[in-house]
Amino acid sequence: MKYISTRGQAPAMNFEEVLLAGLASDGGLYVPEELPQFSKETIASWSGLPYNELAFNVIQPFVADCIDDSELKRMIDETYAGFNHTAVAPLKELGTNEWVLELFHGPTLAFKDFALQLLGRLMDYALKKRGEHLVIMGATSGDTGSAAIEGCCHSEHLDIFILHPHNRVSEVQRRQMTTIIKDNVFNIALEGNFDDCQQMVKDSFANQDFLNGMKLGAVNSINWARIMSQIVYYFSASLALGGPHREVSFSVPTGNFGDIFAGYLAKQMGLPVKQLVVATNRNDILHRVISGNDMSKGELVHTLSPSMDIMVSSNFERMLFDVYGRDGAEISELMSRFSKESVELDPARWEKVRELFDSYAVDDETTCDVIKQVYAETEYLLDPHTAIGVKAARECNRDPAVPMITLATAHPVKFPEPVVKAGLEAPQLPAHMSDLFEREEQLQVLDNDLATVQKFVASHVHTE
Numbered sequence: 001m002k003y004i005s006t007r008g009q010a011p012a013m014n015f016e017e018v019l020l021a022g023l024a025s026d027g028g029l030y031v032p033e034e035l036p037q038f039s040k041e042t043i044a045s046w047s048g049l050p051y052n053e054l055a056f057n058v059i060q061p062f063v064a065d066c067i068d069d070s071e072l073k074r075m076i077d078e079t080y081a082g083f084n085h086t087a088v089a090p091l092k093e094l095g096t097n098e099w100v101l102e103l104f105h106g107p108t109l110a111f112k113d114f115a116l117q118l119l120g121r122l123m124d125y126a127l128k129k130r131g132e133h134l135v136i137m138g139a140t141s142g143d144t145g146s147a148a149i150e151g152c153c154h155s156e157h158l159d160i161f162i163l164h165p166h167n168r169v170s171e172v173q174r175r176q177m178t179t180i181i182k183d184n185v186f187n188i189a190l191e192g193n194f195d196d197c198q199q200m201v202k203d204s205f206a207n208q209d210f211l212n213g214m215k216l217g218a219v220n221s222i223n224w225a226r227i228m229s230q231i232v233y234y235f236s237a238s239l240a241l242g243g244p245h246r247e248v249s250f251s252v253p254t255g256n257f258g259d260i261f262a263g264y265l266a267k268q269m270g271l272p273v274k275q276l277v278v279a280t281n282r283n284d285i286l287h288r289v290i291s292g293n294d295m296s297k298g299e300l301v302h303t304l305s306p307s308m309d310i311m312v313s314s315n316f317e318r319m320l321f322d323v324y325g326r327d328g329a330e331i332s333e334l335m336s337r338f339s340k341e342s343v344e345l346d347p348a349r350w351e352k353v354r355e356l357f358d359s360y361a362v363d364d365e366t367t368c369d370v371i372k373q374v375y376a377e378t379e380y381l382l383d384p385h386t387a388i389g390v391k392a393a394r395e396c397n398r399d400p401a402v403p404m405i406t407l408a409t410a411h412p413v414k415f416p417e418p419v420v421k422a423g424l425e426a427p428q429l430p431a432h433m434s435d436l437f438e439r440e441e442q443l444q445v446l447d448n449d450l451a452t453v454q455k456f457v458a459s460h461v462h463t464e
């Protein structure tokens, strides 16, 4: 399968090249030239399969020309065997036709494990085949870092350096990163804030001379392989509730638009999906575009759902590319205008977006109210991101006869503040993590200085 850039200028690539490249050279994002199509009969024949076997069926067409079936199967099996629930992505019923899809049974208790656990293995496989070594550098405000480290820590052909702001992440978040003690894992606690960390990573990508010929790689959600891995659980949830012979709807707590975009792809590939609901917090640009064709950046605010505190959702471009008839020149022009000013979508294109998505924005106060209300109704404790999804699902649901599934993107233990604000007892760490506070930590505190950080990275990479 060939992959093309949303901006139409970068060369087409195969899966392996896209996996290691991240962003396209024209500033666009890679998407498959054509999506695999699954008939109802094919999807129905997957009913009852264990998660790993379903994942193989969904992912195989995207990678078949680069990865042997047996190797792909091994990597998928290893990935999902590391999850702490036999169903991998179990469904819980909140009420009549109201469900949550628990995506937090991976090693770091958030849905990013679904993609990053596989991504680390795929990258390692590709690097080994090519005899290459890659240096991963990333910045985290607390949450994504641990999933990236967990995903890469078993890889022999890459080193991972994650920068977090010193003393500005929660103790659970820090320990989830720093207690993974491996030769190729480096936690840098920077004497600065998150923006400083991000700037340092950006500057390092822009000029990689400090690495003496080695290459930097990215594991953020612009990486196509992450989106691909997330398509699978839309199929698994539908199949568990009577699909493909019955439609289902999804509500997705959204930040960078990666997760909901995977749901959109599942629908394009043949899964009968009625509604796709984009749920946002007060950083609501996506809701404003979808509901009112207002694509204007606001002031970024910090909310109780920090993993959705994003102003510019990079993966939205992938969807716009389809809506604009896959015209890379138009997307390039639109995104370049958007980098400078507010934009409106062409009215006919915007109509299409509205047909594809519903949306709703939820503030912090309502988030706490929903946590409290759902707990009172069902004794089920929602994390704040998931609570936003449940609220949006209830507000946007157009057909009560169709099951509405909210993606539960994190375990509530990761975000206790709104739970306590809602007047409930702070959740406990699951049994397999209960010793987190006793585990040994390893981290390096560094000055907020580019040369210092780059010197540290360069002197710790493993050359082969």
Ligand SMILES: *Cc1c(COP(=O)(O)O)cnc(C)c1O
Pocket: 110, 111, 112, 143, 221, 253, 254, 255, 256, 257, 258, 259, 260, 307, 308, 385, 409, 410
């Ligand atoms: C990353 C994240 C999201 C947002 O997902 P996107 O793919 O960026 O839209 C939502 N909830 C949690 C807990 C997350 O970690």
